Amino acid sequence: MDIETSIKQDMKSLGCDSDVKISLAYQLYIHLVDEKLMYDTEYCYNKDVDTLYVVARPRKNEKLNIYVPIRTYDDISVEFINKMQENLCTVESGHSINLAFIEGDSTIVIYSFTKGLVERPSSQKVTEYRKKEERRSYINSELMRHRSEILNDALNGGMVDDDDCQVLD
Known part of the structure; x- marks a missing residue:
């Protein structure tokens, strides 16, 4: 055999x-x-x-x-x-x-x-995460774009009008 x-x-x-x-x-x-x-x-x-x-x-x-x-x-x-x-x-x-x-x-x-690794998130969670990341990216780009103005106002004691403020979720 x-x-x-x-x-x-x-x-x-x-x-x-x-x-x-x-x-x-x-x-x-x-x-x-x-x-x-x-x-x-x-x-x-x-x-x-x-x-x-x-x-x-x-x-x-x-x-x-x-x-x-x-x-x-x-x-x-x-x-x-x-x-x-x-x-x-x-x-x-x-x-x-x-x-x-x-x-x-x-x-x-x-x-x-x-065993024990994280399971793949649902498509709804992925969509929510992407939206959150897009919003964060937009805010960062706006901060970078207006960086010099923000720094100048901070250093010179600039005033912020209530009309200029917007509350973000």
Whole structure:
């Protein structure tokens, strides 16, 4: 029996019945062992999320990293990433998870996701923020444009009429 068959049978014995998941995990495992030369590389299965994944250390004394193999054309959502982090992250591995996107030609691209980062604001909040920034930019440009007059009035005790004042939100 060759090594590939042996590893794939071992992955199947962990509880994973999907040949696709086993194939992806095998490709990732070989990539991390042979190309990335990672330490303590092991494959694991979590039945709660039906996921076959790989854990490895990039360097001998670093913490374990979690690598989840994903096909490049699979839809990935923030909920999926959160679910993986909740079910796979441990005290030893920390709050990060690595999604390894695997293309049909065995190209592997790895992205890291860390739990606790700020979620993307809604489009309404972005619009409000842009308006606020535009207003701030306008005020700064007006202050710069009238800088010499403002400084001159400040140094000479200039008077400001109530009619010249405008309250800004």
